[in-house]
Amino acid sequence: MSFLLIFFLLQLFSNLHLSKSQLQNPQIISNFSVSDSPWTPDKNQILLSPNSTFAAGFLPLPSNLYTFSVWYYAISKKFNLETVVWSANDNSPVNNSASLIITSSGELSLSNPGGRNLWPAKTPPVRSGRDLVLLESGNLTFGDWGSFAHPTNTILPNQIIKGTTLSTRNGKYQFLDTNKLVYKDAADTYWGPVNAFLNLDDQGTISQEGSTIISSDFGDLKTRRLTLDEDGNLRHYSFDTDLGNWTVVWKAVGNLCRIKATCGAYAICSYEPSKTSTSCKCLPGFREMKSSSDDFVCQRKTPIRNSANTSKFMSLDYVSFTASYSGTQHFDFPVSTLSECQVRCLGNQTCEGFQFKYDGSNTCVMLNGTLEDGLWSPESESTDWYFPCWAFDQVFKETNIDDILDPRIKHSYDSRAHFDMVNRMLMTAMWCIQDRAENRPTMGKVAKMLEGTVEIGLPKKPTLYYAEQDEE
Numbered sequence: 001m002s003f004l005l006i007f008f009l010l011q012l013f014s015n016l017h018l019s020k021s022q023l024q025n026p027q028i029i030s031n032f033s034v035s036d037s038p039w040t041p042d043k044n045q046i047l048l049s050p051n052s053t054f055a056a057g058f059l060p061l062p063s064n065l066y067t068f069s070v071w072y073y074a075i076s077k078k079f080n081l082e083t084v085v086w087s088a089n090d091n092s093p094v095n096n097s098a099s100l101i102i103t104s105s106g107e108l109s110l111s112n113p114g115g116r117n118l119w120p121a122k123t124p125p126v127r128s129g130r131d132l133v134l135l136e137s138g139n140l141t142f143g144d145w146g147s148f149a150h151p152t153n154t155i156l157p158n159q160i161i162k163g164t165t166l167s168t169r170n171g172k173y174q175f176l177d178t179n180k181l182v183y184k185d186a187a188d189t190y191w192g193p194v195n196a197f198l199n200l201d202d203q204g205t206i207s208q209e210g211s212t213i214i215s216s217d218f219g220d221l222k223t224r225r226l227t228l229d230e231d232g233n234l235r236h237y238s239f240d241t242d243l244g245n246w247t248v249v250w251k252a253v254g255n256l257c258r259i260k261a262t263c264g265a266y267a268i269c270s271y272e273p274s275k276t277s278t279s280c281k282c283l284p285g286f287r288e289m290k291s292s293s294d295d296f297v298c299q300r301k302t303p304i305r306n307s308a309n310t311s312k313f314m315s316l317d318y319v320s321f322t323a324s325y326s327g328t329q330h331f332d333f334p335v336s337t338l339s340e341c342q343v344r345c346l347g348n349q350t351c352e353g354f355q356f357k358y359d360g361s362n363t364c365v366m367l368n369g370t371l372e373d374g375l376w377s378p379e380s381e382s383t384d385w386y387f388p389c390w391a392f393d394q395v396f397k398e399t400n401i402d403d404i405l406d407p408r409i410k411h412s413y414d415s416r417a418h419f420d421m422v423n424r425m426l427m428t429a430m431w432c433i434q435d436r437a438e439n440r441p442t443m444g445k446v447a448k449m450l451e452g453t454v455e456i457g458l459p460k461k462p463t464l465y466y467a468e469q470d471e472e
């Protein structure tokens with residue numbers, strides 16, 4: 001046992017040593033030609049751009065596999081910060097028996113021994129004498145082939161990107177055709193479509209078809225990049241030499257919970273703007289499940305057995321589930337009451353929950369399939385929920401007005417003597433205590449509401465109900 005342990009530590013140590021020396025004292029080349037072939041990871045060499053802004057070479061991953069990549073060289077040396085901008089084989093890293101060669105027919109080939117060529121897009125054979133060269137812009141070129149035409153997750157200044165697509169390394173997200181952010185294969189768009197992005201410049205402008213996006217540090221000549229990060233957000237970074245770090249100067253999505261699959265099934269995502277971070281929580285009755293990926297997934301503590309007899313519904317305020325990529329569908333139809341919607345859901349094997357819209361339309365939205373992309377948003381931009389929950393539920397759901405009436409006027413309500421007037425007062429009060437100031441009526445409007453000269457609309461507040469097993 002102890003022997004094994006020692007062996008493991010030694011192995012780890014030698015690997016670490018290897019990876020470090022790889023980046024510490026590499027042999028520097030300015031071009032890679034037929035006569036330099038093959039280039040193997042063990043050669044410990046890097047190809048530099050003329051002014052050393054960028055480097056290209058085999059970059060070791062923590063797993064001891066390699067990608068052939070381009071990264072900021074000067075920044076990595078000075079600030080000890082490794083930022084990769086392009087990779088030939090992100091999705092199929094190679095081991096240290098791999099090699100990059102220029103074949104006798106003048107093609108570039110990256111492969112494991114006997115494996116297929118992993119170089120993106122077959123390079124057209126070039127006249128002999130042509131080399132692999134890294135330009136100062138970060139464009140890795142081989143004859144007419146340039147890495148700028150095959151972006152991975154990053155776009156550099158002056159790279160023409162129209163019609164290209166960025167992808168995250170984890171394969172979850174894409175900036176498709178540079179005009180929309182999608183989850184997986186275009187199944188769900190969570191940002192855009194916008195005017196297609198054309199390029200980024202050194203001073204902070206992103207040019208689009210017919211418009212531009214300006215960064216918060218616009219005008220400063222800085223090192224910049226536009227990256228589709230692993231979390232699915234597209235961010236424009238500029239390098240702050242004082243901080244020695246990248247700063248976000250523009251981003252596509254503000255509330256990270258709006259990015260699809262930020263949390264997994266049966267979880268609710270909430271966003272904390274002050275920390276610019278998200279947190280995932282399981283619905284009541286569900287627990288976090290260990291998953292092989294780092295996704296946050298929840299499962300029922302008790303499986304639903306017989307819906308109609310042992311299940312009940314839980315209501316969730318300010319929560320909506322919006323996913324459609326997993327086969328979950330939303331079925332809308334009008335019903336007369338909340339309980340009709342409930343009965344319909346109970347009667348259907350595939351119904352996992354329903355939403356009832358209190359907007360006068362009495363729309364019942366049934367959700368079949370997994371509840372995904374749960375979003376908690378009391379301050380929702382899309383205005384759907386206006387009322388403090390407790391009072392709202394009393395008045396409009398349970399019609400239990402008695403509980404919230406001042407005892408001094410309660411008798412007049414009970415006796416129905418001033419039923420309409422009390423109703424009007426309550427409805428008006430509801431509009432006056434809204435969370436959002438802009439939704440509250442003006443004093444003039446309030447007077448009219450009380451007089452009964454204007455119609456008082458019913459508030460909107462969709463609430464989601466989902467099936468839950470009783471835990472006896």
Ligand SMILES: *[C@@H]1O[C@H](CO)[C@@H](O)[C@H](O)[C@H]1NC(C)=O
Pocket residue numbers: 029030031131
């Ligand atoms: C390629 O690099 C070698 C040595 O680094 C240099 O002597 C040679 O001039 C370079 N060739 C070209 C075409 O830049």
Ligand SMILES: *[C@@H]1O[C@H](CO)[C@@H](O)[C@H](O)[C@H]1NC(C)=O
Pocket residue numbers: 050051136
């Ligand atoms: C490299 O740096 C020098 C001096 O700063 C500059 O004159 C030259 O234009 C740069 N070359 C490239 C290709 O950017």
Ligand SMILES: *[C@@H]1O[C@H](CO)[C@@H](O)[C@H](O)[C@H]1NC(C)=O
Pocket residue numbers: 095096097112113115
């Ligand atoms: C590298 O991978 C190839 C197959 O992809 C395998 O045949 C070879 O043994 C591996 N070499 C090492 C040193 O792990």
Ligand SMILES: *[C@@H]1O[C@H](CO)[C@@H](O)[C@H](O)[C@H]1NC(C)=O
Pocket residue numbers: 137139140141142143144145146147148158159160
């Ligand atoms: C990148 O290099 C390729 C190949 O030399 C070239 O065709 C392309 O125009 C370059 N792109 C930019 C933006 O310089």
Ligand SMILES: *[C@@H]1O[C@H](CO)[C@@H](O)[C@H](O)[C@H]1NC(C)=O
Pocket residue numbers: 244245246
């Ligand atoms: C650099 O910025 C990243 C986030 O952009 C942050 O996680 C990291 O801590 C920063 N590093 C330093 C040294 O400030």
Ligand SMILES: *[C@@H]1O[C@H](CO)[C@@H](O)[C@H](O)[C@H]1NC(C)=O
Pocket residue numbers: 306308309
């Ligand atoms: C469900 O309850 C109804 C009446 O409440 C009863 O007739 C029926 O047998 C019950 N079904 C099951 C599966 O327990």
Ligand SMILES: *[C@@H]1O[C@H](CO)[C@@H](O)[C@H](O)[C@H]1NC(C)=O
Pocket residue numbers: 331344347348349350351368
């Ligand atoms: C149950 O829901 C499915 C959709 O999941 C729908 O097609 C079907 O008509 C529903 N069945 C009943 C009895 O409501």
Ligand SMILES: *[C@@H]1O[C@H](CO)[C@@H](O)[C@H](O)[C@H]1NC(C)=O
Pocket residue numbers: 327328329350368369370
């Ligand atoms: C939801 O309903 C649709 C249409 O009836 C069906 O194709 C789909 O498989 C259902 N999803 C689940 C998870 O039951």
